[in-house]
Amino acid sequence: MIISAPTDFRETARRRLPPFLFHYADGGAYSEYTLNRNVADLAEVALKQRVLKNVEGLSLETELFGRRMAMPVALAPVGLTGMYARRGEVQAARAATKKGIPFTLSTVSVCPIEEVQSKVSTPIWFQLYVLRDRGFMKQALERAAAAGITTLVFTVDMPTPGARYRDAHSGMSGRHGPMRRVLQAMMHPRWAWDVGIHGKPHDLGNVSHYLGKPTGLADYIGWLAKNFDASIGWKDLEWIRDTWKGSIVIKGILDPDDARDAVRFGADGIVVSNHGGRQLDGVLSSVRALPAIVDAVKGELKILADSGIRSGLDVVRMIALGADAVLIGRAFLYALATAGEEGVTTLLDLFEKEMRVAMTLTGVKSLSELDRSCLVSDAKPLPLPASP
Numbered sequence: 001m002i003i004s005a006p007t008d009f010r011e012t013a014r015r016r017l018p019p020f021l022f023h024y025a026d027g028g029a030y031s032e033y034t035l036n037r038n039v040a041d042l043a044e045v046a047l048k049q050r051v052l053k054n055v056e057g058l059s060l061e062t063e064l065f066g067r068r069m070a071m072p073v074a075l076a077p078v079g080l081t082g083m084y085a086r087r088g089e090v091q092a093a094r095a096a097t098k099k100g101i102p103f104t105l106s107t108v109s110v111c112p113i114e115e116v117q118s119k120v121s122t123p124i125w126f127q128l129y130v131l132r133d134r135g136f137m138k139q140a141l142e143r144a145a146a147a148g149i150t151t152l153v154f155t156v157d158m159p160t161p162g163a164r165y166r167d168a169h170s171g172m173s174g175r176h177g178p179m180r181r182v183l184q185a186m187m188h189p190r191w192a193w194d195v196g197i198h199g200k201p202h203d204l205g206n207v208s209h210y211l212g213k214p215t216g217l218a219d220y221i222g223w224l225a226k227n228f229d230a231s232i233g234w235k236d237l238e239w240i241r242d243t244w245k246g247s248i249v250i251k252g253i254l255d256p257d258d259a260r261d262a263v264r265f266g267a268d269g270i271v272v273s274n275h276g277g278r279q280l281d282g283v284l285s286s287v288r289a290l291p292a293i294v295d296a297v298k299g300e301l302k303i304l305a306d307s308g309i310r311s312g313l314d315v316v317r318m319i320a321l322g323a324d325a326v327l328i329g330r331a332f333l334y335a336l337a338t339a340g341e342e343g344v345t346t347l348l349d350l351f352e353k354e355m356r357v358a359m360t361l362t363g364v365k366s367l368s369e370l371d372r373s374c375l376v377s378d379a380k381p382l383p384l385p386a387s388p
Contacts, residue, residue: 006311006350009334009343013084016191017337018184020171021083025333027166028277034285035277038308041285045317046376050363058365060355064302064325065151065247065268067122070100071352072319072367075344076306076327077127077153082110084337086199090119092336095344097122099352104153104327107131107140108224112205117147127153127251130232136210141244143209150246153271154237157252159230162279234265241266249304254289256296269302269324276307276329287318291372294322312354316362319370 028035060071082088089111096103097120104125171180251271286307306327335347
């Protein structure tokens, strides 16, 4: 398949991956309304086309948490990334570093913190869940700091896993899941050779390091379900704020009041996010939640956004609505599954080209010029093509 657009990677990933992995990445919670709205609502954000504006010297550069970035994009934390390509977290981190942007390692990554950080020349970001096992959280923070990581992305929208029905249908979970996963792997020999055989160990590297024993895919869902903490409150995070010396980014904000709480807490940044539509179905898309949050806290901390971003054009839309940068998850995972590090590099190159074209045709040459004045406020929604 010829890759000419960021969205081309999805179909190739679907063909190459065992179904349980493709649908784990591709699916959302309940009936997936929010998952689909994330994409559809972004597509309805209309940009103004301007001409003869002299955009020579156009720059995508920005700075976040003391780091200069080539463009306002970071790779989001995605659990089990190492199952989508051989040592997938390492490959994705290399692509991000080469492109001059951050890679965020998930708590439930296949490759542990030390392995990923040792393979790149700049500090990665580390994502941490709120977990019942505070010992694990403390050790993870200590390991991240020892590895030289300075930015913590703290995910707060997962006190319990969302109801992801696709996982039961695909074999990712359910009583016969292990047998179905083995059969699916046998039907996808390219993946089985690259990841199944040569991508080992297939455990949760950070969790296994803490427990002192392998924690594999069969344990993944059960371990998460037992360790998420529904009792957490802002006061429970104070020990993290007081002990972590780097930047803290709170991920999973959809309400302006929660954004104000993050400011009071002392966060350096937030991520406006509905977890890619994987938690509570029926909530606002991230792009619709973003403007009110920007109006509430802009200037008091950095505002990032994720969920539904599939192209460089989508990045421009989010920046124009007030985000300082975005995180991309599914988009890079599809690219990784298609062609590993090279696929992610190609994807990021496409994002950059699309951003440059969009900014040129809207008549702006720096991210600081991208704001709501670049949007058509009374644009009527256009009918969207059917989802693939």
